[in-house]
Amino acid sequence: MLGTKEAFLSMGISKEVFDFGNSVLEGLKDRFEQIDQVAEINQLKVLGAMQKHQVSEACLLGTTGYGYNDIGRDALEAVYASVFHTEDALVRPQITCGTHALALALMSNLRPGDELLSPVGKPYDTLEEVIGIRPSKGSLAEYGVSYRQIDLLPDGSFDFDGIRKAINEKTKLVTIQRSKGYQTRPTLSVARIGELIAFIKSIKSDVLCMVDNCYGEFVETMEPSDVGADMVVGSLIKNPGGGLAPIGGYIAGKKECVENAAYRLTSPGLGKEVGASLGILPQFYQGLFLAPTVTASALKGAIFAANLYEKLGFPVIPNGSESRHDIIQAVTFGKPEGVIAFCEGIQAAAPVDSHVTPEPWDMPGYDAKVIMAAGAFVSGSSIELSADGPIKEPYAVYFQGGLTWPHAKYGILKTLESLKSKGIIQL
Numbered sequence: 001m002l003g004t005k006e007a008f009l010s011m012g013i014s015k016e017v018f019d020f021g022n023s024v025l026e027g028l029k030d031r032f033e034q035i036d037q038v039a040e041i042n043q044l045k046v047l048g049a050m051q052k053h054q055v056s057e058a059c060l061l062g063t064t065g066y067g068y069n070d071i072g073r074d075a076l077e078a079v080y081a082s083v084f085h086t087e088d089a090l091v092r093p094q095i096t097c098g099t100h101a102l103a104l105a106l107m108s109n110l111r112p113g114d115e116l117l118s119p120v121g122k123p124y125d126t127l128e129e130v131i132g133i134r135p136s137k138g139s140l141a142e143y144g145v146s147y148r149q150i151d152l153l154p155d156g157s158f159d160f161d162g163i164r165k166a167i168n169e170k171t172k173l174v175t176i177q178r179s180k181g182y183q184t185r186p187t188l189s190v191a192r193i194g195e196l197i198a199f200i201k202s203i204k205s206d207v208l209c210m211v212d213n214c215y216g217e218f219v220e221t222m223e224p225s226d227v228g229a230d231m232v233v234g235s236l237i238k239n240p241g242g243g244l245a246p247i248g249g250y251i252a253g254k255k256e257c258v259e260n261a262a263y264r265l266t267s268p269g270l271g272k273e274v275g276a277s278l279g280i281l282p283q284f285y286q287g288l289f290l291a292p293t294v295t296a297s298a299l300k301g302a303i304f305a306a307n308l309y310e311k312l313g314f315p316v317i318p319n320g321s322e323s324r325h326d327i328i329q330a331v332t333f334g335k336p337e338g339v340i341a342f343c344e345g346i347q348a349a350a351p352v353d354s355h356v357t358p359e360p361w362d363m364p365g366y367d368a369k370v371i372m373a374a375g376a377f378v379s380g381s382s383i384e385l386s387a388d389g390p391i392k393e394p395y396a397v398y399f400q401g402g403l404t405w406p407h408a409k410y411g412i413l414k415t416l417e418s419l420k421s422k423g424i425i426q427l
């Protein structure tokens with residue numbers, strides 16, 4: 001049988017890369033132990049929720065047609081509500097992605113004449129069209145919902161004065177994005193989100209606070225709904241789907257907010273009562289069950305990559321020692337060849353499509369070519385090991401996911417191998 005080193009060598013990792021990787025790993029033992037502790041707590045939280053709601057074999061069967069009396073769907077939503085400590089939840093395959101879940105939460109809880117506020121700067125790209133920051137058919141702006149934005153201060157802190165002044169009689173809903181997404185601001189910890197929500201509610205107590213929870217689930221032992229968020233919203237092809245959910249989104253929160261979202265998703269009068277789960281429930285349940293340890297694997301990968309590339313002299317966000325609040329890792333190469341070589345390494349390490357070479361292409365909605373590496377079981381899944389980077393200054397790659405830690409480790413070593421073979425790094 002092969003030892004660890006021989007196994008990696010047999011899969012195209014050189015001795016130099018393996019030794020460098022291991023020397024960096026030596027210093028990460030304490031942090032990995034902390035990540036495992038968080039995963040244990042979250043695993044028990046999920047397990048406890050499943051037991052409390054008596055998830056049974058019948059819950060895994062699913063329904064067709066209208067989906068009346070879908071006990072598995074209803075129990076799953078109760079489980080999500082328990083995990084997030086909210087009154088209710090909507091967890092559906094009919095919610096097609098994260099953007100859809102966020103749009104649904106916004107459009108169902110805002111009415112013409114209301115105002116939406118983002119106190120943490122520009123929201124995720126796709127939300128610009130939902131809100132109407134970039135004109136778009138069917139946007140909130142078209143329906144007479146106005147929008148205000150207060151940017152973070154240059155040091156990353158909240159602009160409390162600006163936020164106070166921006167809240168007015170029309171302000172109905174505040175949207176807070178937990179993850180930095182593809183920006184360079186810091187990701188918000190749950191504690192900081194709690195501070196922000198408390199401040200906002202002290203100015204206007206009935207304003208609804210929604211958190212875009214994408215990439216943040218199970219990274220900490222608390223979720224934004226534990227610190228006052230009225231809704232948390234996310235995608236099932238990221239953390240909470242555990243890699244197994246092939247589609248879906250969730251909204252967990254106050255009963256009234258979730259009810260509004262359900263009436264918008266299906267129809268006024270129907271709400272949560274319809275929406276057949278078809279055959280999807282086993283993946284939703286099992287994915288949620290695996291999500292805490294899958295998220296831990298992705299986090300270990302992100303921290304490993306940060307430390308390796310930091311040691312090689314590349315700027316990394318977050319840096320190697322910072323505390324983590326999401327699973328995204330940015331590495332800045334300063335030249336296109338670095339971004340391309342990194343993505344080629346991730347692709348070559350994939351279980352699916354490892355034999356193809358990713359190339360920069362003109363993606364709709366982007367102003368530069370983008371290269372993406374994703375050899376995923378679920379198309380576009382970014383809880384699976386994946387990376388992408390726009391081919392423009394500062395030539396940074398965004399890397400995330402990894403269903404298992406050994407795969408994340410291998411993928412990152414493959415990126416080093418790829419950069420090394422092109423002479424971009426020397427070991």
Ligand SMILES: *Cc1c(COP(=O)(O)O)cnc(C)c1O
Binds near residue numbers: 098
């Ligand atoms: C991924 C993501 C979204 C959108 O999710 P999609 O599933 O890609 O539509 C929104 N916000 C943040 C912070 C995200 O990371």
